[in-house]
Amino acid sequence: KIVILDFGSQYTQVIARRIRECHVYSEIVPFTTSAAQIKKLAPKGIILSGGPASVYAKGAPKADKGIYKLGIPILGICYGMQLVSRDLGGQVERSARREYGPGSLKVDRRSDLFHDLPATLDVWNSHGDKVTKMPEGFRAIGKTENSPHAVIADPKRKIFCLQFHPEVAHTPKGKEIIQNFVHRIAGCKPSWTMGSFIERICQQIREQVGDGQVILGLSGGVDSSVAAALIHKAIGDQLICIFVDNGLLRARETAAVEKLFRDNFHIRMKTVDASAIFLKKLKGVTDPEKKRKIIGNEFIKVFEAAARDLKKSSPGKYRFLAQGTLYPDVIESVSISGNPAALIKSHHNVGGLPERMKFELVEPLRQLFKDEVREVGTELGLPKEVVHRQPFPGPGLAVRVLGDITEEKLRMVREADAVVLEEMKASGWYYKVWQSFAVLLPVRSVGVMGDERTYENTIALRVVESRDGMTADWVRVPYDILARISTRIINEVDGVNRVCYDISSKPPATIEWE
Ligand code: XMP
Numbered sequence: 001k002i003v004i005l006d007f008g009s010q011y012t013q014v015i016a017r018r019i020r021e022c023h024v025y026s027e028i029v030p031f032t033t034s035a036a037q038i039k040k041l042a043p044k045g046i047i048l049s050g051g052p053a054s055v056y057a058k059g060a061p062k063a064d065k066g067i068y069k070l071g072i073p074i075l076g077i078c079y080g081m082q083l084v085s086r087d088l089g090g091q092v093e094r095s096a097r098r099e100y101g102p103g104s105l106k107v108d109r110r111s112d113l114f115h116d117l118p119a120t121l122d123v124w125n126s127h128g129d130k131v132t133k134m135p136e137g138f139r140a141i142g143k144t145e146n147s148p149h150a151v152i153a154d155p156k157r158k159i160f161c162l163q164f165h166p167e168v169a170h171t172p173k174g175k176e177i178i179q180n181f182v183h184r185i186a187g188c189k190p191s192w193t194m195g196s197f198i199e200r201i202c203q204q205i206r207e208q209v210g211d212g213q214v215i216l217g218l219s220g221g222v223d224s225s226v227a228a229a230l231i232h233k234a235i236g237d238q239l240i241c242i243f244v245d246n247g248l249l250r251a252r253e254t255a256a257v258e259k260l261f262r263d264n265f266h267i268r269m270k271t272v273d274a275s276a277i278f279l280k281k282l283k284g285v286t287d288p289e290k291k292r293k294i295i296g297n298e299f300i301k302v303f304e305a306a307a308r309d310l311k312k313s314s315p316g317k318y319r320f321l322a323q324g325t326l327y328p329d330v331i332e333s334v335s336i337s338g339n340p341a342a343l344i345k346s347h348h349n350v351g352g353l354p355e356r357m358k359f360e361l362v363e364p365l366r367q368l369f370k371d372e373v374r375e376v377g378t379e380l381g382l383p384k385e386v387v388h389r390q391p392f393p394g395p396g397l398a399v400r401v402l403g404d405i406t407e408e409k410l411r412m413v414r415e416a417d418a419v420v421l422e423e424m425k426a427s428g429w430y431y432k433v434w435q436s437f438a439v440l441l442p443v444r445s446v447g448v449m450g451d452e453r454t455y456e457n458t459i460a461l462r463v464v465e466s467r468d469g470m471t472a473d474w475v476r477v478p479y480d481i482l483a484r485i486s487t488r489i490i491n492e493v494d495g496v497n498r499v500c501y502d503i504s505s506k507p508p509a510t511i512e513w514e
Pocket of ligand 1: 511
């Protein structure tokens with residue numbers, strides 16, 4: 001395994017992810033971990049992460065210098081590099097200018113670190129300090145326009161240092177560099193699988209929970225579904241899921257979720273039908289933000305009440321609340337534009353759950369990225385429809401009925417949505433796009449059906465592609481599929497006589513209409 005010493009970089013989890021991609025196990029430990037403790041973990045390599053500090057700043061995080069004497073290969077990244085250089089007698093200086101953004105790196109291809117890589121690599125920089133004098137035994141094996149010491153190495157001691165970030169997507173060959181370190185230099189075998197990862201997480205859940213009971217708010221979305229399956233694998237009936245039917249769900253949603261989790265997975269599940277309350281609270285409300293607020297608040301109330309009932313039934317036991325929080329939900333949104341961390345930031349679904357309920361959180365997906373969560377879900381036997389499901393907003397169909405919400409309008413959008421879903425799946429497009437859905441517009445128009453004039457509602461069809469929901473473009477869906485969807489909606493959904501296709505990108509439009 002590889003040990004990652006964390007100096008507070010926002011990319012530390014990304015390093016861990018890259019190592020997982022090399023099929024090697026890694027463990028992130030705080031920079032304060034002593035060399036003796038690290039030795040006990042018996043890693044084949046140590047990676048020193050980046051970090052926000054300057055090595056010369058007061059209170060700058062330091063590593064135990066004993067790590068250099070363990071004889072274990074070391075890779076220092078950014079701050080890690082500066083630390084290694086300073087610890088081993090080199091010199092690090094504040095650059096006049098912070099080097100930030102893309103750069104071009106010329107490498108010494110004889111080094112194992114650059115095995116099988118081209119002589120020039122695009123790399124991503126984000127650092128203020130730089131190494132001006134290498135420690136003894138080191139030589140430069142990579143340079144950029146700004147720095148003759150962008151990559152330095154002491155091949156004898158197997159210590160390698162990179163000034164740039166190999167872990168981010170903006171360093172296209174970064175994964176290969178990390179792989180060279182992990183496989184060739186540290187000698188780790190690519191033997192580690194998702195299955196063993198799942199076992200480890202289950203073990204951690206069991207240790208955390210003991211004989212307590214865990215409540216999980218199940219939405220039917222990817223994250224909460226995978227969290228449910230995973231926690232259930234770990235602790236079985238100590239898990240109970242609460243599913244809130246807010247009356248704003250898609251057609252047959254509740255039945256599908258119950259069938260999968262209760263009938264197939266044998267997970268204890270409590271469905272709360274709160275649709276009447278939600279619809280009552282939403283009556284006459286047209287402002288989109290107000291709608292969202294009402295739905296958010298109501299959800300918390302209903303969930304709390306359900307959780308309280310459980311607590312009453314078994315006092316002291318229900319101490320845990322599980323959430324499907326992913327790593328991109330955890331990292332802070334980074335304000336500097338062009339920062340690659342912004343690429344892995346996505347909307348999060350963490351619904352501001354009530355602190356006063358005094359739950360301890362169980363968040364087994366906290367280290368994972370979305371695609372890894374899908375892999376875990378697949379491994380646990382969840383069906384493709386769940387694991388590769390398109391995102392569905394928390395406020396549900398309420399933000400897809402523009403203006404005020406009535407049962408009748410919900411029926412129309414729900415039926416139209418079902419047609420869209422069916423046709424997108426049948427044509428194979430459902431899994432190719434980010435989202436595809438119907439929106440009921442507050443617009444009526446004239447039509448003709450048989451010999452009769454109609455004056456009915458309009459459905460807008462929205463199909464978008466996106467990487468992370470932050471930006472999006474409309475999909476050039478083949479006309480014949482659009483035609484089939486339109487014909488079916490107009491024929492099958494009572495009250496609709498017109499279908500439009502939304503051809504706006506985000507920005508300036510958003511994906512949802514409200
Ligand atoms: P917008 O409409 O902001 O949507 O372009 C971006 C992505 O986020 C989803 N979305 C939500 N998801 N709660 C959610 O869990 C919400 O309130 C919410 N609003 C929008 C939307 O479906 C798209 O994928």
